[in-house]
Amino acid sequence: MSLRVLRCPSRGQQSPWGGPAATEPVSLPRHSDPIAAIATAPGRGGVGIVRLSGKSLAPVIEALCGRSLRAREATYLAFRDQDGSAIDQGLAIHFPAPHSYTGEDVLELQAHGGPVVLQLLLARVLAAGAEVDPATGRPRLAGLRVAQPGEFTERAFLGGKIDLAQAEAIADLIDASTAAAARSASRSLAGEFSSEIHALRDALIHLRMLVEATLDFPEEDIDALAQADAHGQLVKLQQTLVRVMQRTRQGALLREGIKVVIAGQPNAGKSSLLNALAGAELAIVTPVPGTTRDKVTQTIQIEGVPLHVIDTAGLRESADEVEKIGIARAWAEIEGADAVLFLHDLTRADATEYRAADAGIARALATKLSKHIPVVEVWNKLDAVPAHARDGAPRNGVRLSAKTGAGLDALRRTLLDIAGWQSAPEGVYIARERHVQALRRVDEHLAQAAAHLAAAAQALDLLAEELRLAQNALGEITGEFTSDDLLGVIFSQFCIGK
Numbered sequence: 372m373s374l375r376v377l378r379c380p381s382r383g384q385q386s387p388w389g390g391p392a393a394t395e396p397v398s399l400p401r402h403s404d405p406i407a408a409i410a411t412a413p414g415r416g417g418v419g420i421v422r423l424s425g426k427s428l429a430p431v432i433e434a435l436c437g438r439s440l441r442a443r444e445a446t447y448l449a450f451r452d453q454d455g456s457a458i459d460q461g462l463a464i465h466f467p468a469p470h471s472y473t474g475e476d477v478l479e480l481q482a483h484g485g486p487v488v489l490q491l492l493l494a495r496v497l498a499a500g501a502e503v504d505p506a507t508g509r510p511r512l513a514g515l516r517v518a519q520p521g522e523f524t525e526r527a528f529l530g531g532k533i534d535l536a537q538a539e540a541i542a543d544l545i546d547a548s549t550a551a552a553a554r555s556a557s558r559s560l561a562g563e564f565s566s567e568i569h570a571l572r573d574a575l576i577h578l579r580m581l582v583e584a585t586l587d588f589p590e591e592d593i594d595a596l597a598q599a600d601a602h603g604q605l606v607k608l609q610q611t612l613v614r615v616m617q618r619t620r621q622g623a624l625l626r627e628g629i630k631v632v633i634a635g636q637p638n639a640g641k642s643s644l645l646n647a648l649a650g651a652e653l654a655i656v657t658p659v660p661g662t663t664r665d666k667v668t669q670t671i672q673i674e675g676v677p678l679h680v681i682d683t684a685g686l687r688e689s690a691d692e693v694e695k696i697g698i699a700r701a702w703a704e705i706e707g708a709d710a711v712l713f714l715h716d717l718t719r720a721d722a723t724e725y726r727a728a729d730a731g732i733a734r735a736l737a738t739k740l741s742k743h744i745p746v747v748e749v750w751n752k753l754d755a756v757p758a759h760a761r762d763g764a765p766r767n768g769v770r771l772s773a774k775t776g777a778g779l780d781a782l783r784r785t786l787l788d789i790a791g792w793q794s795a796p797e798g799v800y801i802a803r804e805r806h807v808q809a810l811r812r813v814d815e816h817l818a819q820a821a822a823h824l825a826a827a828a829q830a831l832d833l834l835a836e837e838l839r840l841a842q843n844a845l846g847e848i849t850g851e852f853t854s855d856d857l858l859g860v861i862f863s864q865f866c867i868g869k
Contacts, residue, residue, distance in 0.1 A: 401519075402525075402526065402529060403514075404425075404514045404515070404516055405423070405424065405425025405426065405428075405500065405512050405513075405514060405515045405516075406423070406424055406425065406515070406516060406517070406518035406519075406522055406523070406526075407421065407422065407423040407424075407493060407496045407497060407500075407515060407516075407517060407518060408421070408422060408493070408517055408518040408522075408523075408867050408868040409421055409422075409489045409490075409493055409867070409868050410422040410479070410523075410868035410869065411484060411489070411868065412866070413486065414486065415484060415485055415486065416484030417483070417484055418461075418481055418482070418483070418484050419481075419482055419483065419484035419485070419486075419488065419489040420479055420480065420481050420482075420868075421479070421480045421482065421489060421492050421493050421496060422477065422478070422479050422480075422518075422523065422868060423477065423478040423479075423480075423496055423515075424471070424472075424473045424475045424476070424477045424478075424518075424523055424526065425475055425476060425512055425515065426468070426475060426476060427476065427512075428465070428476040428477075428478050428512065430504045430506070430507075430511035430512065431478070431496070431499050431500055431511050431512045431515075432463075432465060432478060434451070434499040434502060434511055435450055435451060435463075435478075435480070435495065435496065435499055436448055436450070436451070436463050437449070437451055437455075440463055440464070440465040440478075441465070442465060442466070442467050442470075443464065443465070443466055443467075443470070444464070444465075445462045445463070445464050445481075446462065446464070447460070447461070447462055448460065448461075448463060450463075450480060450482060450492055450495070451495075452495055453495070453498060453499075453502070458482075458488070458491050458492055458495055459482040459483055459488050459491075459492065460482075461480060461481045461482040461483065462480075462481040463478065463479070463480055463481075464478070464479045464481070465477075465478055466478075466479075469530075472523060472527055472532070473523055473526040473527050473530060473532070474526065474527060474530030474531070474532050475526065475530070480492060480496075493517075496515070497515055497516070497517070499511055499512070500512035500513070500514075500515030501513075501515065517867075518867060518868065519862075519863075519867070520862065520863055520864070520865045520866060520867050520869075521542070521861070521862030521863060521864065521865025521866075521869060522862065523868070523869055524538050524541055524542075524862065524865060524869055525538075525858070525862045528850060528858075534565050534849040534850050534851075535848070535849055535850030535858075535861070536559060536564050536565050536568070536806070536848055536849050536850070537559065537560055537562060537565060538850075538861070538862075539803060539861060540556050540557075540559035540560040540564070540800075540801055541556075541560060541865075541869070542861075542864060542865050543556040543559070543626055543801045543803075544556035544557060544560060544801075545866070545869070547801075548628075548670060548672070548677050549625070549672045549675045549677055550675060551625055551672075551674070551675025551676070551799075552625045552626060552675065552677070552801060555622055555625050555626075555799050555800050555801040556626075556800075556801040558799075558800045558801070559622070559800040559801045559802070563800045564619075564622070564800040564801070564802065564806075565849055567615050567618075567800075568615075568845055568848050568849055569849070570611070571608065571611060571612060571615065571813075571845055572842060572845050572846070574604070574607070574608050574611070575608060575838060575841060575842050575845065576842065577604070578601060578604050578605060578608065578838060579835065579838045579839065579842070581596055581599050581601050581604075582596070582601070582831060582834055582835045582838060583835060585831055586831055586832065586835060596824070596831075601824060602821075602824055602825070605817065605820060605821055605824060606821075608817060609814070609817050609818075609821070612810065612813060612814055612817065613814075615810065616807070616810045616811070617793075618799055618800065618802075619800075619802040619806050619807055619810055620791065620802075620807055621792065621793065621799045621802075622799050622800050622801045622802030622806075623802045623803055623804055623806065623807050624676055624790055624791065624792060625675060625676060625677075625799060625801060626801050626802065626803060627677075627803075627804065628670070628676060628677030628678055628679055628790075629676075629678060629679070629709040629710060629786075629789070629790045630679045630681065630707065630708050630709045630710075631678050631679065631680045631681065631708065631709065631710050631711075631712060631786060632680075632681045632683060632701075632704050632705050632708040632710075632711050632712070633645060633680065633681065633682050633683060633711075633712045633714055634683055634686060634701065634705050634711055634712065634713055634714065634732070634736075635685065635686065635713060635714035635715060635716075635729075635732070636685050636686060636687060636716070636725070636728055636729065636732070637684075637685025637686075637687055638685065638716065639685070639714040639715060639716045639751060640714060640716065640751040640752060640773045640774075641682050641683065641685070641714050642667070642682050643751070643773035643774065644682075644712070644714060644749070644751060644771075644773040645667060645669060645680055645682040646773070647773040647774075647776060647779060648669075648671050648680055648779070648782075648783075649669045649671050649680070650671075666681050666682065666683050666684075666697075666700055666701065666704055667681070667682040668680070668681045668682075669682075673783045673786060673787055674787060674792065676787060676790055676792050678786060678790070681704050681708075683697075683700070683701035683704055683705070684697035684698050684700070684701045685698075686698060686701060686702075686732050686735075687728065702735075702739065705736070705739065705740070706739050706740065708740075708744060709744065709789075709790075710744065710745050710746075710747065710786070710789045710790075711736065711740065711744065711745070711746045711747070712747050712749050713732070713733070713736065713746050713747065713748055713749065713768075714749045714751055715729060715748065715749065715750045715751065715768075716751060716752055717750050717751060717752045717753060717755070717756050717770070718752050718755050718756065720750070745789050747768060747769065747782075747785055747786075747789070748767050748768025748769070749768055749769050749771065749782065750768060750769065750770045750771070751771060751772065751773055752772060752773075752774070753770050753775075753777055753778060754772040754774050754775045754777065755772075769781050769782045769785055805847075805848075806848050809844050809845070809847045809848050810844075810848075812840075812841075812844040813841045813844045813845055816837045816838070816840045816841035816844065817837070817838075817841055819833075819837045820834050820837040820838050820841065823837065
């Protein structure tokens with residue numbers, strides 16, 4: 372029996388394990404259509420871009436520009452309407468295939484960024500595609516249509532210009548809410564995350580090769596797995612995976628952040644705390660109980676980590692119908708939180724009625740929240756407590772003053788600890804929750820593989836299957852093993868023109 376060829380397939384290639392590769396997304400008819408779209412954000416700006424991608428764009432270029440263009444060279448000229456008049460003047464750049472963003476011929480028209488001008492230019496591009504080319508008697512670019520959201524990037528992925536993790540990094544770079552997230556997305560776009568995944572994949576393929584060889588030649592007396600230190604290879608693979616998982620979790624945290632809900636009785640200082648964390652007067656603060664009737668949400672960043680902080684209505688029994696709705700919404704937000712700041716008023720900490728109400732809220736939190744959701748005890752109004760009485764103030768949790776800012780740094784550090792943020796000097800690449808889940812599946816399969824390898828009666832067929840499943844899970848990250856439904860979800864979240 373000959374040993375099967377061992378290589379990782381690119382999309383569309385034959386699987387090295389004897390069956391069809393599950394790597395090729397179904398090619399839809401629309402993938403061959405030429406597409407065009409406005410590639411800049413809606414609104415007015417100094418420059419706006421109309422982008423066109425397809426095969427053999429020369430006839431359309433001639434119609435729009437009145438001349439051919441040199442490859443990858445910006446040319447200043449007039450963009451011509453059908454009657455030869457100028458719609459606008461700007462730069463035209465032609466990127467011939469395969470040296471373009473999509474891998475197809477790409478034309479970019481950089482005009483003035485007025486919405487009317489860009490719409491006129493896009494309409495002219497579409498009309499030029501439908502015009503009959505005098506040289507051929509056929510449409511200049513048959514089937515030209517407006518691009519769907521993310522379709523340019525989707526074609527870059529399908530054409531092998533980027534992998535799926537890099538495609539997602541493009542969207543994450545555009546949507547980055549912090550400088551740290553933007554830098555991390557840039558690293559992912561440059562291929563750092565993909566390189567980590569490919570290194571894991573290559574090591575996994577090598578281990579699979581040893582197992583497959585042992586299965587193919589069971590008559591050999593030599594224990595090939597022991598001789599090649601398969602156990603050591605597997606342990607090293609698991610150790611590398613742990614490091615990649617840690618950086619991936621950090622990257623997902625940079626992208627997603629965590630949801631933090633501030634809860635407590637009326638007038639505990641919830642709105643003041645939100646304003647202090649945000650550094651702006653976002654929520655109305657008054658001495659009147661029940662001032663906050665609805666949630667107020669603000670995203671802040673601590674060391675580049677986005678925290679979605681939500682101020683809620685004070686929790687109490689109320690006969691006011693509007694306030695009751697606000698309290699119900701507060702509990703809904705609390706139940707969906709990643710962390711809860713249970714805010715207490717130090718100036719009322721000794722009042723029997725206040726303590727009883729806080730105890731009731733604590734019982735409700737214990738009932739409604741999962742045990743995995745941390746609840747941080749925060750004692751506010753430290754500035755209003757006499758200095759001689761501060762030593763007697765509650766010591767559990769965080770003591771602070773939203774008014775003066777004292778203790779806020781300790782709260783920020785606590786929130787970072789809850790989020791699981793750890794500074795990574797080597798740099799963090801952006802990641803998504805699906806990447807984290809995929810790596811967890813890899814970890815589970817490798818753990819099962821280790822158990823089969825360590826067993827007295829080695830089940831090599833089961834070992835081989837766990838390694839195969841681990842490789843498939845890795846391939847989901849870069850798009851080597853990807854369902855078309857997932858692709859639809861990912862690229863539909865892009866903006867049109869990208």
